Amino acid sequence: MKVLDSVRVLEIGGLGPGPFCAMHLADLGADVISIVREEKAHAPTGQLLNRGKRSVFADLKTEAGRALVLQLVQDADVLIEGMRPGVMERLGLGPQACHAVNPRLVYGRMTGWGQDGPLAPRAGHDANYAAVAGALWGCSPADARPVSPFAVLGDIGGGAMYLMTGLLAGIVQARATGRGTVVDAAIVDGAAHMLNLMLSARQRGLVTDKRGRNVHDSAPFYDTYTCADGHHITIGALEPQFYALLLQTLGLQDDADFAGPQWDAAAWPRRRGRLAALFASQPRAHWQALLEPTDACFGAVLSPAEAAHHPHMAARGVYSEAEGCLQAVPAPRFDGAAYPVQAQCAPGEHTRQVLQQLAQGGAQAVWRGRE
Secondary structure (H helix, E strand, C coil): CCCCCCCEEEEECCCCHHHHHHHHHHHCCCEEEEEECHHHCCCCCCCHHHECEEEEECCCCCHHHHHHHHHHHCCCCEEEECCCCCHHHHCCCCHHHHHHHCCCCEEEEEECCCCCCCCCCCCCCHHHHHHHHCCCCCCCCCCCCCCCCCCHHHHHHHHHHHHHHHHHHHHHHHHHHCCCEEEEEEHHHHHHHCCHHHHHHHHCCCCCCCCCCCHHHHCCCEEEEECCCCCEEEEECCCHHHHHHHHHHHCCCCCHHHCCCCCCHHHHHHHHHHHHHHHCCCCHHHHHHHHCCCCCCEEECCCHHHHHHCHHHHHHCCEECHHHCCEECCCCCECCECCCCCCECCCCCCHHHHHHHHHHHHHHHHHHCCC
């Protein structure tokens, strides 16, 4: 039995963070039915986010489509939608309409800008939301353009994961009180909230409002370096004991350039130059062999395909090639084990099955019928 086996989720199919959140819920055992329009069934990002779900074709602009959603809502715990503000209301499927048939429903709204504010009606994507939230600002050296990791900062970190937190909190409330709620998960809110650790460091002066003058983008002991083969490594030896071990392992403990306090910022450019030259003298594998077995806070920069074969990641089984597709297995783990990867469904694959179950036994038959 999985931790979310008792949770029933109706997803109004979309792109990015909403489907990711629904997939994550399915990974952990939730019964997820995704409603998609037939002409928009094939997402440009592929079908991986459909794993573990049932998929049903429906056009919400029709009476039949709206009726299908409201029938399924009757016995659902959660609804997820990612439309622009006001669209679901115009379709007759907003929170008020859904709560009229199921007062305990947790209604999850996934948007970039939120349900209100000057930008609420505007279009955008991951990098736009992360930029305005302040999260993109530190994603490069000071002399380079900020680059957002694909969908990580906004869509997933600031969006899907905060939506999931809100949904789970709403389920706890609904099961305790019988009262549902509306979760306004705006990517700009979540991406900003993720900065609070950095903002705490700002209180201590470790982060300023100027790029290139912060511990994460100027300290030589917390940086990314290029190796002789063009690959990269990371060093994160912030604490004094780890910094001392780094110098010792690299044979620099008695080097004049590294004499003096670790946090002497005036010495940082010179020390970074020395470390850059040293790391550039050998390929990445050399530094992995030397530093990975130590507490010098080292990590090689790996592509996802490379990461899948790293001894640590392989030992934990973090990646899978299920269905010929490289994918990360469900996380987090419970009782020391990861849940298995579930099959990906084709768009609309379960339409006939779900409609038959509805006709025969109503919404309860559908939610009982995933097996």
